[in-house]
Amino acid sequence: MIRVLHVEAIPITFRLAEGYRIAGHTYASADNIIVKIDTSDGRTGFGCAAPAAEVTGETPAASLLALQDRLVPLLRTSDAADTAGFARRARETAPKAPAARAAAEMALHDLAGRRARVPLVRLLGMRRDRLPTSVTLGIDEPAASLERAARHRAAGFRILKVKIGEDWEKDLKTVRALRQALGPGILLRADGNQGYTEGQARCFLAALRPGEIELLEQPTPRDDLEALRRLADDFELPIMADESVQDAADASRLVDARAADLVNIKLMKSGGIGEAMEIAARTHRAGVGAMIGCMDESRIGIAAALHFALAAPNVERADLDGHLDLLDDVARGGVRIVNGDILPFHDSDGLGVRVRL
Numbered sequence: 001m002i003r004v005l006h007v008e009a010i011p012i013t014f015r016l017a018e019g020y021r022i023a024g025h026t027y028a029s030a031d032n033i034i035v036k037i038d039t040s041d042g043r044t045g046f047g048c049a050a051p052a053a054e055v056t057g058e059t060p061a062a063s064l065l066a067l068q069d070r071l072v073p074l075l076r077t078s079d080a081a082d083t084a085g086f087a088r089r090a091r092e093t094a095p096k097a098p099a100a101r102a103a104a105e106m107a108l109h110d111l112a113g114r115r116a117r118v119p120l121v122r123l124l125g126m127r128r129d130r131l132p133t134s135v136t137l138g139i140d141e142p143a144a145s146l147e148r149a150a151r152h153r154a155a156g157f158r159i160l161k162v163k164i165g166e167d168w169e170k171d172l173k174t175v176r177a178l179r180q181a182l183g184p185g186i187l188l189r190a191d192g193n194q195g196y197t198e199g200q201a202r203c204f205l206a207a208l209r210p211g212e213i214e215l216l217e218q219p220t221p222r223d224d225l226e227a228l229r230r231l232a233d234d235f236e237l238p239i240m241a242d243e244s245v246q247d248a249a250d251a252s253r254l255v256d257a258r259a260a261d262l263v264n265i266k267l268m269k270s271g272g273i274g275e276a277m278e279i280a281a282r283t284h285r286a287g288v289g290a291m292i293g294c295m296d297e298s299r300i301g302i303a304a305a306l307h308f309a310l311a312a313p314n315v316e317r318a319d320l321d322g323h324l325d326l327l328d329d330v331a332r333g334g335v336r337i338v339n340g341d342i343l344p345f346h347d348s349d350g351l352g353v354r355v356r357l
């Protein structure tokens, strides 16, 4: 048994270089909680929670409380090598705090990789060594979006994700302006963040021309799977569920309802890598593809998401840009982006992050 000697849960508010707007929310900073675990074999592992009430259902305060009152005590009595057992008990004791659970489980995965002296993805079973990632454009005036898009293209990104969902006609103009300015070498995906009614989503989808965007993420409210299903049935463009799928039970409901072509998996929604792998397995069996997504989070969380994605059966898309905008991340390493592809450090152990707190 590997004993947990010491656990810390440290709340940190990161400043964002550029705040941004999505349908229904504006972000100027990112509340994360860093989890640090020291074990009896002399190793230290790190995890990161990025709670957001509108996505993970937990406020940063609730997430910190779940860690302090429930998950840290549970860690102290757990075998650090029994990651799956911990995740199961964590779910029972903190069912409504998936980001907090993800952080604790992530630190145990980091430790497992460090003990084995391999990158975490090697323990999970590596299926690919990198993924092209998108970088996100918030809702903005077209000129500002074009300027940012040009900057991202110059930095090597080949996929841009544009936030929409407030006004379908304006959204269409923005997408079209981006499409024209960027040329055919750049893929565009769009995310409605539940902002449209089904009728508005239909207007937007009907007006799109073939090839303008790659997919449309969560155009309509999360609980209305029937609306998503009708859109997926009636339009050629792939529809991706994000907010509608938090955990594996949601994934089963989604595939049973045949409500989407694709799903966006995030560790902060699922409560960790184990549950994310279960979402991937269930959607894969149903022929539903997946993307790995993220919140505004430290490189610790982005690295964990990437190691999971590189091992998952059906994760062929990535939207892992949440660390890029943090001005004062406490972690270095973990991931790097080369010509628009995100890859882990294949010669580093665990998550491959170096953390200074």
Ligand SMILES: [Mg+2]
Residues within 6 Å of the ligand: 191, 193, 217, 218, 242, 243, 264
């Ligand atoms: Mg989304």
